[in-house]
Amino acid sequence: MPKINGNEIRPGNVLEHNDGLWVAVKVSHVKPGKGGAFAQVEMKNLRNGSKLNERFRAADKVERVRLEQKDQQFLYEADGMLVFMDQETFEQIELPADILGERRPFLQDGMTVTMEYYENEALSATLPQKVTCRIVETEPAVKGQTAANSFKPAVLDNGVRIMVPPFVSQDEDVIVNTETMEYAERA
Template identity: 75%
Template sequence: MAKINGNEIRPGYILDHDGGLWAAVKVDHVKPGKGGAFAQVELRNLRIGTKLNERFRSADKVDRVELERKDQQFLYESEGMLVVMDTDSYEQTELPADLLGDRRPFLQDGMTVVVEYYEAEALNATLPPKVTCRIAETEPVVNGQTAAKSFKPALLENGVRVMVPPFVGPGEEIIVNTETMEYSARA
């Protein structure tokens, strides 16, 4: 672990703080009129998901943790556990399904996910930024609705609802951004 000053914290950094592993979600550098500058940091616990707001002065030292990132291929789901295979060693590992959170429906067979490990513990899993999905149902187009940029609701085959442009119909494949969970383009 590397020691860094409190003013060097950036969003995305993983910190060992108060006996837990925390991800810096949001960082605001504040220079009050009186007193020294500090960084107001919003932290999220990687193990239990709680949030914490903390102030770090430039003289404060914190431990920055580097997580090991591995590309792993999703094989199948069994009893709430995702079975993934390391693409280098072909070793299979079980991960809790809630590691993906609300992006879980976008996981497809054979998809490569990036799993972040601290020692031997999996703390985070990331899907590819864009995924191709098929539309199960959507509303028909209403004539005259194209004067302004408009969207209509659509239900994907994986059960997720997204807003799509009026020209997209049922049975078509679209590309969905997994970070924002929004329509990106036609496939």
Template identity: 60%
Template structure:
């Protein structure tokens, strides 16, 4: 679907310079002289590179619709992650690098959303929050105040996170998978 350059909004995915780009920020500029334009910060969906581009109102770009499919995480095999389409039961294998550091948060049976473009996966969205057990936590240092100091801890997936002093090994916590930060203690 073609749209004018001044209609690009954050979150839109466009085809530009032979690649797929997501609009991160947009800024409509109306200079005193010359025509108005839209200054757009783009992020490449395949390799993550960024680009700043000017689109005049008269230019048209191809807006792309991404298909989002629900998948279930099954298992890891070598450097591949195996997912199953929850509607067709077809399996999809993706490189561990494709998911990135967040692959450590994948759990058996976890529901994920895979963004597809022309039947090719271009992104994987994990749930925003997961519950994990702390396997190792530093002891509290006397004199530390609860409000300002966090201590390092290691979760069952091997990822380190900073937690409040009252969290000990064996406790379950809720972690933000986007920021990789402690959110709160999990309900028992």
């Protein structure tokens, strides 16, 4: 694995530090009046989610890790475990349902998910950016209400509550952005 200098760390870099895998969340370069410059790095542990603030000087060497990305197809859920299939080898893998966090309700049967691996260990899963969902409950449109900056609450078929424009009605399909968990457009 390549080693990089402390001042070369960028947000999104995955680093091996203190016997753990960390992703750099925020990086700010500080040049104090006295002493040498350093990079103040806020990191998040990929395995347990803990956070750490660390200072790296330009002379400090850090191990940069490259994660392997594979597309996996979601098959089913059993006993709190999600079962995925590798689309090239047809090998099946079980991962805990909490690997997706709050985006778990958007996972649909047969959906292709991008997994990030480090030496055969699945660290994270990313859903497609846009998912189609059906609205099961929302208020009817109020006559005379304009679409300019007015939204109403709605419940999707997966139980997630989002805000939608007033022209969207019940039993309609909408496209939801899974990163921001917000309404994107009509389907």
